[in-house]
Amino acid sequence: MRHAILGAGGVGLALGAALARAGHEVVLVMRESSRARYRGVIDVHSKLHGDLAVEARAVERLDEPVDVLWVTVKAPALDAALARVAPRLTPDSVVPLLNGLDHPRSLRTRFGPRQLVGAILIEAERTAPGRVTWNSLYAEISLATTDGGRAEGGPEDRDRAGEDPEGRGHTGEDPEDRGHTGDDPEDRGHTGDDPEDRGHTGDGPERGAGTGGRRLGGLAEVLADAGLGCTPERDPASVLWRKLVLLLPLALATTVADGPLGIVRRRPELSALLRDSAREACAVAAADTVAVDARNLLHTLDTLPGRTDTSLHRDVAAGVRPTELAALTEPVLRRARDHHVAVPALTELARRAAERERQAGLPAPHRSTYRKGETS
Structure with missing residues (x-):
């Protein structure tokens, strides 16, 4: 199969290397x-x-047919990154591995039922163009099709969601690196259209929504x-929520603390906000028809190593802009309002994190974004 990686950061490089080692053709889309x-x-x-x-291989613009397009940028870079994909290019499958809840909507608008919903569990850090340090033994990807109409994860867009049959409270992500979408500045560039844009036309019935399960099975193999x-x-919404209920409280708390989880734990008031915000995130997920076990989530928070850190904290501290702060917080706070779920701890952590971001100084040059690694 031919795979394109849109986002050659830590996750994108680790994924591309594994696929290439298995004999697949891989092309990286870089700035x-x-x-x-x-x-x-x-x-x-x-x-x-x-x-x-x-x-x-590496290209600046993807205008050749591929079987799978892996989207491993961060949410703020998504639109600019997609501008590097020829408008008429229609891969068989488009797999985003982004944090947040809103990105499937825009991807589905462009790619239709070819778009899957995914989340990744991995600890990988880009150290230079084409160089990645892979620190975890595991690399786990969760995937779901959007055939059921639940791609966006919002109640207005989908049917009743399935509960997590295993009752897992955490997202399967070590927020220090694992599960991050692997954004990298090389994924942002010119937006000019090429009159020679080409690719699959992909309008046949064999690529319709009913083939999602077969595409999913093939990708799993x-x-x-x-x-x-x-x-x-x-259930695509469950894939996104199970990751977010862990990542969001940790990202906000480490950003507010300006340090890893061990620093958060040494501040009782902030530690309490972390735990309360995790419970609130689970309540919003439940109102959004996704069941997450809050007890398991809190156990995960209690047992994570103190060195656990998040890319949101590091990006804010480094003056990197834009960060994922809005992409992580706004969809959850919006759904909380829509469902009339009280989230005082999440609201307070989001407010403090935004203030920390404002205090962090002037933005770093755009080209330096995530230079020290893409983790979350």
């Missing part, structure tokens, strides 16, 4: 400045997996062959 420093090889460094070097775990899910 011009990063492509100029990329030597055509993805270098993976891992004490657990061993070092790996695999060849992968591909990922398994590449050594990546894949869990097919029946």
Whole structure:
């Protein structure tokens, strides 16, 4: 299969390397400045997996047919990144691995039922163009189709959601690195249309919404062959929410504390806000027809190592702009209002995190975004 990676950050590079090692053709979509420093090889460094070097082409603009388009940028970079994909290009499957709840709507507008919904559990950090440190033993991807009309995760857009059959309270993400979408500045660039844009036309019935399950099964097999775990899910909203209920409280609390989880725990008032905001996130998810076990989530928060940090905190501290703050908080707060769910702790943490962002100084140059790693 031919895979394109839109977002050659930590997650995108680790994913691309695994697919290339399994014999798939991989093309990285990079900004011009990063492509100029990329030597055509993805270098993976891992004490657990061993070092790996695999060849992968890089392009500034994707205008060639591919079977799968993996979208691994952060939410603020999504529109600019999609401008690097030829308008008439229609991959068989489009798999976004972004944080948040709102991105499936815009992707579905462009790609229709070819768009899946995904979340990733991995600890990977981009250290230079084409270089990634993969720190975790695991790499787990959850995927769901949008055939049921629940792509956006909002009550106005979907049928009754299924509950998590395993009752898992956490998202399966170590917020220090795992589960992050792998945004990188190389994914942002020019938006000019190419009159020679080309790709699959993909209008046949075999690519309609009814084929989602088959596409999902095929992707699961591909990922398994590449050594990546894949869990097919029946509910796209659950895929997004199970990750977000853990990531959001941690991202806000570490940003407010200006330090990792251990710093949060040493501040009793902030630690209480963290736990209360996790409960509130679960309540909003439940109102949004996604069941998450709050007790499991709190247990996860209590047992995460003190070194656990988030990319939102690091980006805010470094003056990187834009951050994921709005993409993480606004959809949850909006749904809380819509469902009349009280979220005082989340609201307070979001307010303090926004204030911390304002105090962090002038934005760093755009080209430096996430230079020190893409983790969340």
